[in-house]
Amino acid sequence: MKTLMKRFTSIVCIISIGVSVIPVNAAEVDRGISASKILADSKDPIIEAEPQAELPKVQTPEKVVPKANIEKTRPQTRTNYSYYLEARELEDSLIPGIRNNIIDAIKTSSKKLGYLKGSTLEVKIPYMETVPEFYYPPNNTTIRFSGRIEISDISFNTDDTVSIAYKPGTLDTLVFTKLKNEPSNTSLNLTYSKAHILHTYSRLIFWTKVEDEIEKRAAGSIGAYQLGFAEAAPELEVEAKKEVTRLVSNSEHTFKAEDYYTVKKSAGKVTAKFLTQPDTSKIGTMKATIELTDEYKQTTTIEVPFEVYEELSADPVAQDLVLGSKITTDMLHGWVKNVTSLSTGEISPTDYEVKLTDEFTTTAIGDFNVKVSVSSKVSNDKVEVSVPVTVSMGDAIELSNTQGEKIGALTVNDNQLSLVNVDQKVTGVIGNDIEIAVFDGNMQLPILNQTKPSKHAKLAATANKSEFIKLPIAGTITKDTVIKVANNGMKEDTELLINYYSGIKEWKMPYRFIEDQAIYYHYNGERFEAVEVAHLTKKTVAIKRMATHQDLDKVGNEFFLKPMDQTIKFISFSEYPDTSKVGKQPGKIIVEQTLPAGNKVRFEHNVEADIDTGTISFAADKTMVFDDITLTNKNMTVGRLSDDWQLKVNDTRIETLKSDWQLYAKVSGDKTLDPYMTYVDESNGKHSMLENVPIYQQKQSVEAANETIIKWEANQGIMLDIPKNSDLQADEKYQSTIEWTLVLGEE
Known part of the structure; x- marks a missing residue:
């Protein structure tokens, strides 16, 4: 929009009786400017006429009824000037926009008229346009208007399925009402009246208010417009019941059509009726036909399956089952007996089948009544039987x-x-x-x-x-x-x-x-x-203090009362008892069992060893061999054949029981050899072994080792000291016995 501004460089005042001169702003308006916009101020003065009565409002009846002729209001008689043609020109330029706005308001409404009878829709309509103060009509700079242009008496050429009327007491709200459950025509012609109520100003030299322009005219019919104000009704869609309904032959029934379908979509409430019904006088499968109609008179038909059978008779057989057992089809045959058809007599077990009617599992102990269905394989005969079942603990x-x-x-x-x-x-x-x-x-x-x-x-x-x-x-x-x-x-x-x-x-x-x-x-x-x-029974085993792992492995079986055999055997300690401590000490043992199918499993048992306070023991090689002797006429000292011969003293006693100890040795056994057996000490002193000779002495000490190993140099220890005139004979072998004595305590 372009606004042209013009300022006058002088102000002229004319004084006359009854008229006051008021300076105001004025502006010229480009052709085609909207009347809803306020124009820029002008300095031009306005000569205001004497005050007149308030402008009358155009009244619209509460319910608009289309009229063939709308009464015209002729321009009022004027004492001086008449500008009705200019006012009509202004009105005609604005009415199309108002009309289009009304149509757009209906078409773009976020809500739509429902498809069922009684539904309503209210639409706010922009029925008027305000003309701002001092508005220039197109192509005329000597006349100005202010006021409003409006459309009224709106009506549509609707069909008999919908009515359109003003909301009572309003001019800006249309109410659409659904009258019938039928499709509505939403492409309509629009009939309306148009009116203007305008204050009018004229300018010769100054702007002077003249008589108001007020007029209402019929505008005729415009259309057709696709207003799209109504929802389309959904098509009727129904799903038939698929499950077969079974009926006893020659039985009488009152069928309800609504039990045999599900409505997916419909225009309103659906009614249904059977066109054909099942005939229970005929054995076998058949279909019945149902017709369905909704409130829009849409119809469809469906078929539902039925089966007519001749009723059987059967006696139940009480069952004893174990907890958790499976119920098989073959098993169910044994749940009934004396299966008989009313027409053919007793039926062979191969000609009927038995199924569970209700879900049943053996997941609880107790007494139950379980329903089974017995049906003939050669006909449609069927009967339901209640079987007493007892479930007890099995394996x-x-x-x-x-x-x-x-x-x-x-x-x-x-x-x-x-x-x-x-x-x-x-x-x-x-x-x-x-x-x-x-x-x-x-x-x-x-x-x-x-x-x-x-x-x-x-x-x-x-x-x-x-x-x-x-x-x-x-x-x-x-x-x-x-x-x-x-x-x-x-x-x-x-x-x-x-x-x-x-x-x-x-x-x-x-x-x-x-x-x-x-x-x-x-x-x-x-x-x-x-x-x-x-689940082996275990016992506590007495173990010597400082026993080794090898020692413990040898007695692993002894921790169990049950002897180990081919199926159960000791594998190893997974955790050894601490034999350095005294008393009950824990350990763990792996035991293996071979199961019946050959698989092997193991178990780790907690065991207990009772560790004693310890002992002191002595060990020596059983045989001491000397070198061969060649007799001469000289004295000789004969050494041991092996240099690794040794003695061991193992003292596992707890510290509070440990004491000094001494080891003694003497020979006895061969009167010829014994006098020559000699002990050579560290100082190379020689001692006869016919009596006890001190070999080693250990003083009590915290640092003393539990195991003491006694070894000698080759020229020390137990030797043979043979003189030149000995009693030994050539080509003879001699042997004797060494007696060892371990003495505890001080000498």
Whole structure:
């Protein structure tokens, strides 16, 4: 928009009676400027006429009814000037924009008229345009207007499915109302009236207010416009019931069509009726036809399946099942007997089948009534029978809580390990955590209380019992698979873990055999049995102080009451008792068992050794051999044949019991040889060995070694000192015995 400004360089005042001169701003307006914009000020004065009455408002009736002729309001009689043509020209220039704004408001409304009868839609419409003060009409600079231009008496050439009217008491709101459940035409012609109410100013030399221009005229019909104010009704869409409805032959029924379909989409409420119904006098399958209609008179038909059969009769056979067992189709045949058709008599078992009517599993012990369906394979005959079923413990490990309530069980049926509830009344574990671990039979040498199991789960004492069967344990189980069941509520003479075989309580693990409140079972292909290697009875073994690992390995079997055999054997210590200490000292032993299928498992047992206060012992090589002697007429000293001959004194006594000790030696055994046996000391002094000779002395000391090794140089120690005139004879062998004496304490 371009605004031209013009300023006058002088102000002229004319005085006349009854008229006042007021200086104001004036401006010229480019052709085509919108009347809604305020123009720039001008210095031109306005001569204002005498005040007139307030401009009358154009009234619009509450309900607009299309009229063939709209009454015209002729311009009023004027005393001086008349500018109605200019006012009409201004009106005609603005009315198309108002009309287009009204159409756009309807077309772009965010809400639409609903497709069902009674739906309404309100649309705000911009029905008028304000003309600002001192507006120049196009191509005329001597006239100015202010006021408003408006459209009224709006009506549309609607069909009989919708009405359009003003909202009572308003000129800016149209109300659309759905009258019928039928599609509506939204491409309409628009009829309306147009009016202007304008203050008018004229200029000869000065601007002077003259009479107002007020007029209302019929504008005729404009259209057609696609207003798109209404929602389209959805097409009728229905899904037929797919399940076959079974009917006993010659039975009477009152069918409700609404039971056999689901409405996906529709225009309003759907009504339905059977066009054809099933004939129960005919045996076999058939279809019935249903017609459906919605409120828009849209129709469709569907077919639903029926089956007419001749009712059978059958007697139930009570069943005794074990916990966790599977129910097979072949098994179900034995649940009924005397299956008879009313028309053909008794039916062979090969000509009928039995299925569970309701879901049933053997996951709880107790008595149940289980419904089964018996149906003929050669006809449509069928009957439902209620069979009494008792579920008892089979091959299972039963778990109870500290209140004596049965929590659950591990069962094996058809090589399937399962976790099941055994008492539906129990709501909580109460008092004892439960831990379950599975060691698969294919695992290589698992140490049951050390190796990570293939499956593991734990149920806290605070958990709900229903969580028990959710533990991730169930699945296929192979022979020699080991199951660990731990229970921190286990006490002596309680029955928290009980083994069953074929429903009979077989045994309870004695408390003295329970290691860390856990029992280990292996599956032998038929039942659970205790893993003997995990439940061995142990004993404390007396061990000498400072015994070596080799010494301990030799007595590993002695820590168990049960003798080791071909199936159970000692492997090794995994942790040796500390034999440097006195009293009960702990250790750990790995024991291995070969299971029936050949798999091997191991268990680490905690054992206890009773270490004594220690001893002192002496050891010497059993034989001392001397060099061969060649007799001469000279004295000679004969040494030992081997230089590595030695003596050992092992003192493992605890420090408080240790004392000085001395080692003595003498010979006795050969009267010919003995006089020549001599001990040569460190100073090379010679001592006869016919009496005790001191060989070594050890003083008590904290630093003294537990083991003392006594060795001699080649020319020292026990030797033969033979004179030239000895009694020894050539070509003879002589031997004698050395007696050793270990003396404790001071000499």
